[in-house]
Amino acid sequence: MSQLKQMSHNDNSAPSTPGKFKIEKSPYFNRTRWHSSLAKLTLWSFAFLAVILIFFLRSPSSSASLPTDPSRRSLRTYNWGGSAWEKRVRSSARVRSRNGMTVLVTGAAGFVGTHVASALKRRGDGVLGLDSFNDYYDPSLKRARQALLERTGVYIVEGDINDEALLRKLFEVVPFTHVMHLAAQAGVRYAMENPGSYVHSNIAGFVNLLEVCKSLNPQPAIVWASSSSVYGLNTKVPFSERDRTDQPASLYAATKKAGEEIAHTYNHIYGLSLTGLRFFTVYGPWGRPDMAYFFFTKDILKGKPIPVFEAANHGTVARDFTYIDDIVRGCLGALDTAEKSTGSGGKKKGPAQLRVFNLGNTSPVPVSELVSILERLLKVKAKRNIMRLPRNGDVQFTHANISYAQRELGYKPTTDLQTGLKKFVRWYLNYYSGGKKAVE
Template sequence: MKILVTGTAGFIGYHVATRLLQRGDEVIGLDNLSDYYDVSLKQARLAHFDGHPGYTHIHADLSDRDAMEAAFATHRPQRVVHLAAQAGVRYAAENPHVYVSSNVTGFLHVLEGCRRHGVDHLVFASTSSVYGANTRMPFSETQSTEHPLTLYAATKKANEQMAHAYAHLFGLPCTGLRFFTVYGPWGRPDMALFLFTRAILAGEPLRVFNHGRHKRSFTYVDDIVEGVVRMLDRPPTINTRWSGDAPDPGTSGVAPYRIYNIGNERPVELLRYIDILQQCLGRTARLEWLPLQPGDVPDTEADVSALAEAADYEPKIDVAEGVSRFVTWYRGYYGHQDGPDHDTHGRR
């Protein structure tokens, strides 16, 4: 099958493209190699596809309407996995326009490409951040997501609503996956595990927000990829299950559309996560206690029962094994103890 994967220079996109190539699919990769974080890391990911007969790369920006139309018209993908986006919760306070350009306008261009060129299934990345002000755990697709706490989350909520409109109006099967705190080899330098690893090896203090009283559904990247690929092969149909007088928020009575949580159902305390990392590195961290950051939520916990029912999905990698694998990759990739010299956004 010919599959367009956006964001193949990114963390999850790289892993998804690798898995699809391994199973024999043809992958059209699209990425603009933005400088939000270290571009050399993105180039190193893409280098793994050099010379692969099943991979074709397009250097393009999601917000470039003509380039996106050309990508669809030229390559005619049968299915699309849309993972490219401006990521990061806190960076939106510095550069909000790029979030709307990439995540909203860019997503519109993806939807239009799918509609105009007969794509038979669009799988797109959403986020647990859409749960926003919700405090009832675990987070379930049946809960309201009307109160996002960050612009990033708001753009992803917009994606879900835009996809439902296209599914209804044009019969485009759409599946949105709400990722919960993904980590693992080739991860993003702006995320906690990467930042903590670098700081510990450099002898610098860890900036621990909310005084470490976080719990997260940390999910190893291979478990995310497994869910993405399983759902790619299962285009949704119109689901007529209703909840009271309105459709279930995670599905639809009028469109081939579905939203799923994808993550680990066993949340881990942040201090436990740090403790595991210290053991893997053989180093002791110095902790700098800080208050909760604006837009952060204290806890996340994923209810993935719907995905388990739909695709027999169950995460396999526990946090101790996952962190160990990341540390092995990190030391191997950087080839020395201290790792990269980067700021809080992971730029060199």
């Protein structure tokens, strides 16, 4: 601060332009004045450089204080390592059934991640979770899921999939045979508010995971979550894996499509076995609060109006709602049929498996019918606010062709929307204390 004051004092004492300097006739005086000016200029330069250096040294701490943007968070904010930590990791990943697999589940505290990790653990596979517990939606729900998994014996390591050192350490402690990669920044509309978080998680995070996996020996087989949103503006129904996916309607969809292309690249160059799963509107207990069925339930109980979208000319907006238990069976089927990767130490030794499957219910339901079912289950009349479908990335309809998944994975959804929502509402009312918390 004294340097800044000195700079200010010196600035005030110096003429504002070189033209105002008075030229002296004495040569000796000129040399003395020149040396004095040079010394002052040097002093000011060092002072200025010092201020700049202080600013840059302080800037990381200021940027770290921005908690709402996951793409700006430091990867060093998580504590991991040590003998006790390694013991928990090994214990969680211990296989307890014959021919069981060891699976790293990223995004394990998420909706689908929790259900998949729990199902794997129940059948005797070794399971370790990884999650950053970001605040895209209420982290307390993620912590409740974490507690649920801990009761089943699944430990969730708190960390970012962009943390290369952490990922390498996990594979050093446990030679995972499979990775179930579910960590992602979800949500179509939020991409308009925070696009960087989608690039950070869905692209950079996926690349970081693949970079680590490609160099392992042996390489794990990887199953990862794509999305039905990759079909974008496609109008051919039902959506088939062979249909075009080059017209994304949202940044979220674009990052998921980019993930599919990135997966193809790592499969082609490094021999990684990769299976992508295009989920169609997953719902059920322990779901995501940003999904329509979830916040519709909350607002209906509060007596608040809910937005029910319609397309142009009063067109129907419909979704292929898929119950979580059906999605879990599809995920396990993909893991069970995943072939081994063919690379070693970053070098491909032969062709490797590359697949993409639709996991849907094949029965699109209008959103207006979803609301009617919730009204009957909650015994409350909804206040519907009919609105035009906004241009924020939402599409008018989704409809899955699942014949490929049926043939290759034995995938067969069995839960209709009425049955699935009944289970969700029962969980919701129980979780939020008989509905009291929901209507606060």
